[in-house]
Structure formats: structure tokens, C-alpha cells
Amino acid sequence: MNRIFISGEIHGEIETLHSNKDKVAKFTIQSDQQQFTVLFYGKQIEHFLNRMYEGHTCCFQGKLNSKGQIVANVYQHLYYFAYMNEMWARSGRYRSLSER
Incomplete structure (x- = not known):
């Protein structure tokens, strides 16, 4: 699985599931249609669940699983993603999901 970064708006409710390790x-996420x-x-x-809501815009870092879901373990507010996007574009290392 390749590491990906995605930003967008939370669309719909946030479900809380329980895995064998944690919540x-x-x-x-709705991003570019x-x-x-x-x-x-x-x-x-816990910080995420206490502060996020439908319509909130943020970005995530993770990997794409075999079901096409993004399995993420890092989130940042949108300003961080915009900064990193600019840095990756300069280095030539950034590719959007549509280019993969």
C-alpha cells in the first residue's frame, strides 16, 4: 500500500467503531467531487472525536486498503496539508489520487 494524503470536508456522520486494539x-470525506x-x-x-463534525475540513495521511478505503493514522488541519502539498509539488514527489 502506498502512503497517500487527502484533504476534504467530512460528509455525513462520524461512526465510532471498536477494533481489537482501540476505537x-x-x-x-468529500474532495474534488x-x-x-x-x-x-x-x-x-479522542481529540478527533471531540472536535470534528460534519462539514469540517481537514486532511489525513494513511494508506489505501484493498477495499478502496483510506486507513489513516494522522490528521492535520487544512493549513498543514496546503503547506505540505506545496512542498511535495516542488520536489516532484506528490501525485494526486486521480494520477495513480
Whole structure:
């Protein structure tokens, strides 16, 4: 699985699931007229669940699983993604999901 970065608006409700290790947030991100299912887990999960809501814009770092879902363990506010996007574009290392 390749590491990907996605930004967009949370669309719909955020479901809280329980895995064998920890909580997992499942929700949809709408980005550039595309929708992606995101499974978010990790150290930031409680902070995320307490502060995020439908319509909030943020970005995620993770990997694409075999079901086409983004399995993410890092989230940042949109300003961080915009900064990193600019840095990756300069280095030639960034490719959008549509280019893969």
C-alpha cells in the first residue's frame, strides 16, 4: 500500500467503531467531487472525536486498503496539508489520487 494524503470536508456522520486494539472513526470525506471512506485510528482519535463534525475540513495521511478505503493514522488541519502539498509539488514527489 502506498502512503497517500487527502484533504476534504467530512460528509455525513462520524461512526465510532471498536477494533481489537482501540476505537476507530469511520466517515466519508468529500474532495474534488469524489467521496472516500476513511477509517481513522491512533493517538489522536479522542481529540478527533471531540472536535470534528460534519462539514469540517481537514486532511489525513494513511494508506489505501484493498477495499478502496483510506486507513489513516494522522490528521492535520487544512493549513498543514496546503503547506505540505506545496512542498511535495516542488520536489516532484506528490501525485494526486486521480494520477495513480
